[in-house]
Amino acid sequence: MSTFVKFIIDGKICLSEEGKQLIEAAKENDIYIPTLCNYPGIPPKGSCRICTVLINNRPATACTTKVTENMDIKTSTPELEDFRKAVIELLFSEGNHFCPSCERSGNCELQALAYKYRIAVSRFPYFFPERTIESWHPKLIKDHNRCILCKRCIRGIKNNEGKTIFAYGRRGQYLEINIDPETSKNISDELAEQAMNICPVGAILVKEKGFITPIGKRKYDYNIIGSEIENQ
Amino acid sequence: MSKKLTIEPVTRVEGHGKVTIQLDDKNNVTQTRFHIVEFRGFERFVQGRPYWEAPVLVQRLCGICPVSHHLAAAKAMDVIVGAGTGEGLTPVGEKMRRLMHYGQIFQSHSLHFFHLASPDLLFGYDALPEKRNVINIAIENKDLAVQAVLMRKFGQEVILRTAGKKIHGTGAIPGGINKNLSIKERDELLKGPNPFNADMMIIWAQGAIDFFKNYYKKNKDFIDNFSKFPSNHLSLVRKDGALDLYHGVLRAVDANGKKILNDVDYQDYLEYIREEVRSWSYMKFPYLKQLGPEKGWYRVGPLARLNTVDFIPTPLAQKEFEEYKSITGKVSNVCLHTHWARLIETLHAAEMIKNLLNDPDLQSDNLVVKGKKQKRGVGLIEAPRGTLFHDYEINDDDQIIKCNLIVSTTNNNQPMNEAVNYIAKNMISGKSQITEGLLNAVEVGIRAYDPCLSCATHAYGKMPLEIILINSNGKIVDIKCK
Ligand code: SF4
Ligand code: FES
Numbered sequence: 001m002s003t004f005v006k007f008i009i010d011g012k013i014c015l016s017e018e019g020k021q022l023i024e025a026a027k028e029n030d031i032y033i034p035t036l037c038n039y040p041g042i043p044p045k046g047s048c049r050i051c052t053v054l055i056n057n058r059p060a061t062a063c064t065t066k067v068t069e070n071m072d073i074k075t076s077t078p079e080l081e082d083f084r085k086a087v088i089e090l091l092f093s094e095g096n097h098f099c100p101s102c103e104r105s106g107n108c109e110l111q112a113l114a115y116k117y118r119i120a121v122s123r124f125p126y127f128f129p130e131r132t133i134e135s136w137h138p139k140l141i142k143d144h145n146r147c148i149l150c151k152r153c154i155r156g157i158k159n160n161e162g163k164t165i166f167a168y169g170r171r172g173q174y175l176e177i178n179i180d181p182e183t184s185k186n187i188s189d190e191l192a193e194q195a196m197n198i199c200p201v202g203a204i205l206v207k208e209k210g211f212i213t214p215i216g217k218r219k220y221d222y223n224i225i226g227s228e229i230e231n232q
Numbered sequence: 233m234s235k236k237l238t239i240e241p242v243t244r245v246e247g248h249g250k251v252t253i254q255l256d257d258k259n260n261v262t263q264t265r266f267h268i269v270e271f272r273g274f275e276r277f278v279q280g281r282p283y284w285e286a287p288v289l290v291q292r293l294c295g296i297c298p299v300s301h302h303l304a305a306a307k308a309m310d311v312i313v314g315a316g317t318g319e320g321l322t323p324v325g326e327k328m329r330r331l332m333h334y335g336q337i338f339q340s341h342s343l344h345f346f347h348l349a350s351p352d353l354l355f356g357y358d359a360l361p362e363k364r365n366v367i368n369i370a371i372e373n374k375d376l377a378v379q380a381v382l383m384r385k386f387g388q389e390v391i392l393r394t395a396g397k398k399i400h401g402t403g404a405i406p407g408g409i410n411k412n413l414s415i416k417e418r419d420e421l422l423k424g425p426n427p428f429n430a431d432m433m434i435i436w437a438q439g440a441i442d443f444f445k446n447y448y449k450k451n452k453d454f455i456d457n458f459s460k461f462p463s464n465h466l467s468l469v470r471k472d473g474a475l476d477l478y479h480g481v482l483r484a485v486d487a488n489g490k491k492i493l494n495d496v497d498y499q500d501y502l503e504y505i506r507e508e509v510r511s512w513s514y515m516k517f518p519y520l521k522q523l524g525p526e527k528g529w530y531r532v533g534p535l536a537r538l539n540t541v542d543f544i545p546t547p548l549a550q551k552e553f554e555e556y557k558s559i560t561g562k563v564s565n566v567c568l569h570t571h572w573a574r575l576i577e578t579l580h581a582a583e584m585i586k587n588l589l590n591d592p593d594l595q596s597d598n599l600v601v602k603g604k605k606q607k608r609g610v611g612l613i614e615a616p617r618g619t620l621f622h623d624y625e626i627n628d629d630d631q632i633i634k635c636n637l638i639v640s641t642t643n644n645n646q647p648m649n650e651a652v653n654y655i656a657k658n659m660i661s662g663k664s665q666i667t668e669g670l671l672n673a674v675e676v677g678i679r680a681y682d683p684c685l686s687c688a689t690h691a692y693g694k695m696p697l698e699i700i701l702i703n704s705n706g707k708i709v710d711i712k713c714k
Contacts, residue, residue: 216396
């Protein structure tokens with residue numbers, strides 16, 4: 001039988017199963033902690049740092065922390081909020097994110113977070129890196145301009161043999177996630193669709209499907225990201 | 233000592249341009265040029281992008297008529313996805329796009345006539361600049377100003393309900409449309425509380441024509457003689473010769489109305505149209521290949537359209553068209569008749585909007601068709617300012633590898649240069665004093681074409697116009713900025 005623990009988030013007394021991922025435990029208690037590299041159901045990676053909270057006054061990532069009895073968690077001090085904004089701004093500066101023509105606009109988690117934190121422009125200089133589009137695959141496009149290297153695709157998308165269909169290519173600042181020609185052969189339409197949906201931005205696209213959801217029906221057209229948890 | 237006059241920036245036009253007028257010792261005009269000084273380059277940076285992105289990406293080159301670019305690109309992509317060349321879409325696919333387009337025509341034409349052009353007509357081209365603007369229209373003719381704002385708003389509301397946003401929406405996708413029109417959306421436009429409904433827009437569009445006709449009665453001489461020169465005229469026409477701003481075949485007539493391009497398929501436009509580059513402008517100069525650059529240039533837009541078409545397929549606009557023709561003749565080569573033609577089209581757009589809103593096809597769910605994939609697609613549309621060409625080629629991996637855009641204002645490049653030349657020679661030449669009013673007259677000639685210089689160079693920024701005065705040694709003597 002699972003043991004329940006009591007903990008505090010932003011002054012609110014919360015209950016959840018012991019050992020639960022803090023993100024999930026907060027969600028059960030109607031508290032939203034922003035995430036990007038985390039995806040429900042796949043092992044956390046802790047790479048984007050946007051879920052950073054204060055646990056007993058020490059910063060830690062909520063996606064890789066398990067909840068324990070009497071934890072005292074702060075999710076939104078002014079410092080934390082500014083830190084989160086900075087992380088989002090860095091991601092915008094580092095890639096080529098042209099929301100006006102991106103088919104994920106309105107369904108993009110990075111864009112939705114930028115709106116949530118009212119980011120109009122990045123405080124950091126834009127890199128305008130030269131990146132390519134990988135479009136040789138019959139069903140998928142990988143747009144490296146938009147990839148934030150969260151690796152949700154690598155962790156979450158596996159073919160029939162349980163092998164990932166995405167793979168690391170290049171190194172260091174040139175690191176990119178490519179479509180693996182071997183393991184991605186003959187993937188089903190459903191898996192292609194899942195790959196597109198697991199990506200928080202518009203870096204994985206199913207070919208010839210762009211813009212089929214009209215404006216107004218997209219996930220974040222009228223709802224701020226996280227509001228579905230906070231308004232439960 | 234000769235001089236050069238420069239009008240920079242040209243005002244009350246979309247984009248950024250300047251005019252130079254070269255004068256000799258006796259202030260006679262020796263050379264005029266309308267330069268476009270901004271540059272954008274969408275044709276280059278669309279390369280490599282997936283083809284279905286083009287309708288949303290390329291429309292960003294304009295904030296005034298993005299719908300035209302959105303639809304021209306979508307029409308080209310229809311060809312690429314094998315959905316035919318304008319007639320292969322499902323009824324709801326085609327009609328939603330038409331509704332979007334007529335909303336666009338209605339808002340853009342209203343904006344141009346009331347906000348940009350009417351101050352010159354109401355107050356005179358030589359009135360003081362502080363008088364000659366839309367604010368004074370609002371002060372002195374409140375009803376007209378309110379109508380102007382609401383007509384534009386109505387057009388924008390049509391776009392909102394078809395494209396999802398008033399500016400830079402996403403409605404048209406390759407092979408069709410991503411939404412239909414709900415009954416609620418339809419009724420908001422069709423039965424909205426007065427004055428905000430399609431019927432009132434028709435009445436107001438008629439009122440605008442009456443306003444122009446009254447003005448014309450009193451100022452016939454000015455309108456007819458301000459700027460006129462023979463030219464060819466080009467536009468799409470429906471296969472039966474009707475005015476059709478969304479789709480048709482390419483037709484051109486000469487200055488006397490003789491057909492010189494006989495209803496050809498626009499997929500083959502490169503066989504008939506060429507573009508020339510001149511060192512002093514970022515805007516190219518298109519011409520009909522058979523006639524060459526000297527004689528083959530043509531006008532596009534409302535004036536050209538009413539010269540090429542045989543009739544208008546909505547009754548009220550057709551009646552106005554007949555009256556217009558009875559006065560202007562078989563072909564009009566008079567610049568300022570463009571305003572009249574534009575207002576007749578505004579009425580036609582309002583009638584089309586009403587017809588389409590009453591069409592139950594708009595509530596169908598059969599939104600998209602696709603067929604055999606093609607490597608190249610050309611999409612043409614009659615944008616508010618004239619014929620707009622989009623031409624794309626893709627590779628085996630669905631990436632755009634080539635793009636050519638000929639924008640309405642580019643088509644009107646030579647005509648605008650001709651207008652500047654005509655007005656400079658007839659109004660400025662030999663005058664001992666060049667007043668601000670005379671310089672504005674040059675702008676009035678350009679403004680009649682409602683140019684969008686940002687579109688034409690695919691450019692960024694605002695559009696002011698400058699006039700520079702240069703002497704025979706090439707030294708700048710005077711610069712007048714707006
Ligand atoms: S492709 Fe998408 S899911 Fe994969 S690493 Fe890049 S951003 Fe993350
Ligand atoms: S969501 Fe926790 S580090 Fe990315």
